[in-house]
Amino acid sequence: MEIQDKNQKKFNDYVVPDQGRILKVKKWLLDKKYLSKDSKLNILEIGYSKGGLLDNLSEFGSIKKYAIDIHHKDAEKDIIFFKCDCNNGFPDLDGEKFNIVFAGETIEHIFDDEQFLKNIHAILKKGGVVIITTPNLFFLPSRILFPFGVKPFFSWAEYHYHIYDIKTLSGLVKRSGYEIEKIKSTHLLISSRKFKLIGRFFEMLGNWFPKFGAHIILFAKKK
Numbered sequence: 632m633e634i635q636d637k638n639q640k641k642f643n644d645y646v647v648p649d650q651g652r653i654l655k656v657k658k659w660l661l662d663k664k665y666l667s668k669d670s671k672l673n674i675l676e677i678g679y680s681k682g683g684l685l686d687n688l689s690e691f692g693s694i695k696k697y698a699i700d701i702h703h704k705d706a707e708k709d710i711i712f713f714k715c716d717c718n719n720g721f722p723d724l725d726g727e728k729f730n731i732v733f734a735g736e737t738i739e740h741i742f743d744d745e746q747f748l749k750n751i752h753a754i755l756k757k758g759g760v761v762i763i764t765t766p767n768l769f770f771l772p773s774r775i776l777f778p779f780g781v782k783p784f785f786s787w788a789e790y791h792y793h794i795y796d797i798k799t800l801s802g803l804v805k806r807s808g809y810e811i812e813k814i815k816s817t818h819l820l821i822s823s824r825k826f827k828l829i830g831r832f833f834e835m836l837g838n839w840f841p842k843f844g845a846h847i848i849l850f851a852k853k854k
Contacts, residue, residue, distance in 0.1 A: 635716050636701065638790040639740060643702045647682030647735075649824045651834055652764050652817045652846055656733065657687055659813065659850060665731065665760070670694055672730040675754070677717060678737035679704050697724055718742050720750055728756045735764045736846075739791040748807035755853045761809060763849045764817075768796045771819055771843040785845060797842055800849060809851035816844020 647653060660666045671693045676685045679698035686707060688694060696710045699717065706712040713722050718741060732751050741747045751761050766785035773783040786794045795803075801811055816837035822845070823830030837844040 635718055636740070636742075639701050641790070642680075645680045647680050649817070649822055650682065650687075651822050651824065652735065652848055653682070653684055653687055655815055655817065655834075655838075655848055656684055656735075656762055656764070659762075659815070660731070666691060668693075673697065673727050673756075674731045674733070675699065675724070675729045677732065677734040677751075678740075679706060679710075679712065683735060684733045685710055695727070697727065697729070717747060717750075721754060724754065728754055729759060730756055731760050731762065733762045735762075736766070738763055739765050739786070739793050739795065742792055744793050745803060745807055748804060748809070752808045752853055757853065759853045760812070761804075761851050761853070763800065763804070763847070763851070765795050765800065765847050766791075767816065767842075767844055767847045768794045768799075769842060770845045774843075795847060797847055797849075800847055804849060804851050808854050810854055812850040812852050814841050814850070815848040816841035817846040817848065819843050819845075 670691055673695045674685065675697045676683055677699050679700045685696045685698055698706050698710050698712045699715055701716050703714050704712060713724065715722050732755060738744050738747060755761065768783050768786045770784055777783065797814060804811060818834040819836045819840060820833050821830050822834055841847065
């Protein structure tokens with residue numbers, strides 16, 4: 632499919648800079664017993680980049696891995712990659728349906744976010760899980776600095792077409808045919824990317840107080 636959204640060119644060589652949200656997603660999937668050494672799952676990552684979820688599942692050899700991105704990406708050899716602009720819907724994907732669809736930092740870049748979620752719903756198996764991560768409008772520093780004319784951290788950008796808080800994203804997900812399983816956040820204030828020990832503490836707080844976190848991590852199941 633032809634790329635229509637030229638605003639996304641800066642992500643041509645994008646690499647996931649912070650593993651915090653990816654590792655929280657992986658941990659939740661392990662805790663919920665979706666992932667095991669013998670898991671025979673179909674997993675799709677929308678908005679694939681190096682260091683994303685699929686790249687962190689190399690030890691699960693029985694998983695069938697698919698990836699989509701608006702740009703061509705050199706994916707690992709065990710990942711079946713499709714280049715497409717998700718504003719046009721999804722390609723056939725070999726006729727597969729999926730147990731898990733992960734859309735990391737993607738939904739805010741999509742013109743019609745509700746249709747995007749409905750398109751995911753159509754390719755999920757019964758009881759399948761969608762995992763959405765996106766910047767949080769009400770990140771604690773953004774709440775503090777907005778009255779002083781500072782634009783919201785992470786959530787505002789010229790290539791973002793939507794800005795979400797937990798209430799807005801939850802309502803959208805429910806309207807699109809899902810039941811919410813869990814909501815977490817990456818971190819409050821700082822992450823362990825630069826500040827190892829204290830960053831881990833604030834990442835833990837992100838699980839307890841997601842409304843104040845930097846990025847929303849939402850897990851939902853297909854009705």
